[in-house]
Amino acid sequence: MSTALPVNDSKTIIFEKWEETAKNKLGKGAFDYVQSGSGGEETLQKNVQAFKEWDIIPRVLTNVETRDLTTSLFEKKLAVPFFLAPVGFQTVVHPEGELASARAASSLSVPYIASTVSSFSLEEIGEASVGSPRYFQLYWPNDDEVATSFVKRAEAAGYDAIVVTVDTTVLGWRERDLQNQYFPMQTGAGIANFVNDPVFQEKYNRDGLLDTNELINAIRKILLNQSITWEKLGWLKQQTRLPIILKGILHKDDAQLAIEHGIDGIIVSNHGGRQLDGVRSTLAALPSIVEVINGRISVLFDSGVRRGTDIIKALALGADAVLIGRPFVYGLVDGENGVREVLQNLVADLDTSLALTGKTSVKDIDCSIVERVY
């Protein structure tokens, strides 16, 4: 990486400006669905605030002429230490939804995580991101045969890992969505992985005979699984040769259990403040989890990452890589180009921040360059 200049033809650099653009372009229901958190949005705010509670203390005179943003996870090289987080229902933001975001990510070799509730099938998203790393996020359905089918399809479509979201046994209490009476599936978004699944079709869709409302009800009935336990993970591991990553870990004891159950990685996440409100910010949760993990498995991180310096802080506190959610979703209001713009700027911002931190590689960032604000 030799330049830290922002993208020349960028229209929007600032996260808050993208958010404003999204607010102006989207209907209230869709915008609130993306922006809001659960409950009184305490955690949503804490996630962002937490980054301000850590100072970067840069080093100087270290020769940062040549810089390297690459890292590796599960023996695969990544061009940058950040992923597009799994985000469902992307056609509520732009008609090309996940295809646009996956193409933008792939054009910059940014790794992508496809959601179970995508508006295009995992096979279509896989094709849109061919050549670039991609993981499949599993909302573990309340039907083992459908769960197995999803995992096998992800393997066949060339995905590199399965991300099991474990913080969504039920949907969070999202007051703004409830107030707006907004549920994105009602727009027809988020059902592609089900309607393209042979097991689901045969068992629940009577081979395509259900009308849209019946279909949505059938999906909702099996989408979230309240009965999964640590013991059941052994069964999932037997269904796939891909690494399994748990998304939604906040407690250090759960980090320990992940290791004991042979899990390959965890994502320290509170779902962007959208599930249980009042939980810890992820940056506050990270250090104690990293201590327990002690380098034995990969630790990813999300919730509240907005800028390059946020990535530096999360890496310094022990994350191997981070995920971004809302920043790319706001870019998606301008389709593939909008997402690309957000990502290009984030790469340039990260590169600038790396140089000014006095480091030449993201792999060299460690806790020596951060301290809690006092």
Ligand SMILES: Cc1cc2nc3c(=O)[nH]c(=O)nc-3n(C[C@H](O)[C@H](O)[C@H](O)COP(=O)(O)O)c2cc1C
């Ligand atoms: C609109 C929207 C939809 C989401 N859909 C999913 C999903 O389908 N699966 C999932 O595991 N997480 C989902 N998430 C959570 C993200 O993966 C991620 O944890 C969160 O957005 C990170 O916080 P940030 O938005 O502050 O970056 C969603 C988040 C948003 C904003």
Ligand SMILES: CCCCCCC(=O)C(=O)O
């Ligand atoms: C019953 C729908 C569950 C999917 C929710 C998607 C998501 O994770 C989010 O909105 O956040």
